[in-house]
Amino acid sequence: MLSLKKYFTEGLLQFTILLSLIGVRVDVDTYLTSQLPPLREIILGPSSAYTQTQFHNLRNTLDGYGIHPKSIDLDNYFTARRLLSQVRALDRFQVPTTEVNAWLVHRDPEGSVSGSQPSSGLTLESSSGLQDVTGPDNGVRESETEQGFSEDLEDLGAVAPPVTGDLTKEDIDLIDILWRQDIDLGAGREIFDYSHRQKEQDVDKELRDEGEQGDTWPGEGTEALARNLLVDGETGESFPAQFPADISSITEVVPTESEPPALQNNLLSPLLTGTESPFDLEQQWQDLMSIMEMQAMEVNTSTSEILYNSPPGDPLSTNYSLAPNTPINQNVSLHQASLGGCSQDFSLFSPEVESLPVASSSTLLPLTPSNSTSLNSTFGSTNLSGLFFPPQLNGTSNDTAGPELPDPLGGLLDEAMLDEISLMDLAIEEGFNPVQASQLEEEFDSDSGLSLDSSHSPSSLSSSEGSSSSSSSSSSSSSSSSSSSASSSFSEEGAVGYSSDSETLDLEEAEGAVGYQPEYSKFCRMSYQDPSQLSCLPYLEHVGHNHTYNMAPSALDSANLPPPSTLKKGSKEKQADFLDKQMSRDEHRARAMKIPFTNDKIINLPVEEFNELLSKYQLSEAQLSLIRDIRRRGKNKMAAQNCRKRKLDTILNLERDVEDLQRDKTRLLREKVEFLRSLRQMKQKVQSLYQEVFGRLRDEHGRPYSPSQYALQYAGDGSVLLIPRTLADQQARRQERKPKDRRK
DNA sequence: TTATATTGTCATGTG
């Protein structure tokens, strides 16, 4: 948990730093208040994911991040342009509003891939576009970031159009991507993946082969990877038909997108031209299958070239440098930079954050001293007034506050005195006395610290919700959708590929189901927003669900990282052992019982599909029982994760609320001190004037009036009267009673 | 090895 908190806080800091670097003005206060939610979600990602209903939101895209890396892997493995074009085509299909995000993501990867891989002709376009765009991107980002991460895709569209006018199609695309990145904020786990992949790439082929050859592995892995695709493939019935259907649906959706049709056409046109075969299903499918198999062995999908170029340690520098050539990487890198660099940046950022609180504290400090002085002075003023008035009156006036007033001037003074006294009383009641005035300073300081904390604390239930909703949407999307999009298959493959092992599958499933934690954990541990974006796509449903949860990140990490080493060592057996270790108990049981489908399917398939699946196989009673237990436990696992995330989120929100209240309290106390001080000054002024006027008064004999016998009193019309003390006392008493009566 | 934190599982309740 601590590490996670660190990550999220660091992520916030980094993000802010990034924004500042980009040129976006970061208002920490507003950021905390208004924009914190998104950040918080990022940090608390899991919490946001709590609400299952929210899975469909953008966050889900985060969940899908896993896919994205895989897509990159595909590029690495398959140099053929055909894949890229296909992917793009797929992206198009997914263009529909929510899907638009995914589409953008894909493009980035492509661009990055193209940039990295000279083989693809597309690369030239994408790379050039990226480079050109880099400048504009920043500007766009500013607006984007300002608007908020959690904003809907529609918002993106709305924002993008203005920018697009000057920008080229490619630029627009890039902007969209950047926009999405900003929204997602997730650091790409790609870095991790990359590291693994570089090492594993060679091994991956072997793994792929193994997966294909493996009796249990291939089937499970493929199934897990793209339930849609695989399912179809398994049945062999629905797959072909579904694909076209999905495409048509996607194309239809595209026009409806927020972006103007013209823009869309422009954006799409490049892709379309490049894509030979959205319809070349067989080849795509084969490629996807092969990729999936390969990936299945690799738990993680390292697509990022960033790793190659730069060590994960320097996400920022490397990312930025890479950005021009590799849009995806850039995006990822940016996220990562914000996230990964958090620790490093944190120190830098912290000062800034603290500066605000400090400033307030500094302001407070002067106040506090003044307050203490003011309090004393106020008392002094009262004493002064007492000097003017007869001792008796003064004594009474101090206690009652009323008696003094009766005097001619007493009226004014009385009110001021009363107010002051009342304030003082309040202060005392509240525990805010002169002594405490000094304490205020401390409070302020502490408050400043609190404010800092608050800033750190992510506060955005909404964001979490959004993420959760996105995940849910992705999950909701039917399996048919998965079959439809080859691109989706990539993402799924990535997830599936490594997940092909029962373990990975379970993890994915669990994650997808949970939806909330994935954000948090994913974001913190590894940044793979892009994949998440992919998850937005319907076909990615499986992946998204699985990825979302906390477990996923840890599992993914463990799964991803270890495999590379094992793979390098080069023994399939080792890999198998590792996979076995990674597999959950239920997975082992399922394997032992020779259950013909993956745990992921068992757990995540809708009831109808689940029953249908069961009906397709002749399973023994023991197998059926085990399957039902696996489903029950799997769902409960996700539920528990959601529950815990929700709980954590609630606690964090409460914590934030407490901090806010403490800040408010400090502010109010400071204001109170200021008012008291100003009141004291006014009193002193009135007293000095009173003395001056009273001292100049002379009776008919030219003798000054005795302060003990006479007093000045302000009349309602602004005139000043000299009246005997007795009258003044009486009037003062009357005035005292009135307020008391009112109070009653 | 122990203490703590995390995660998985079960039982139960709710919608």
Place this chain on the structure above:
DNA sequence: CCCACATGACAATAT
């Protein structure tokens, strides 16, 4: 009644 989900409690596991 079934299903999905949420949640407290406990166990298992990881750190």
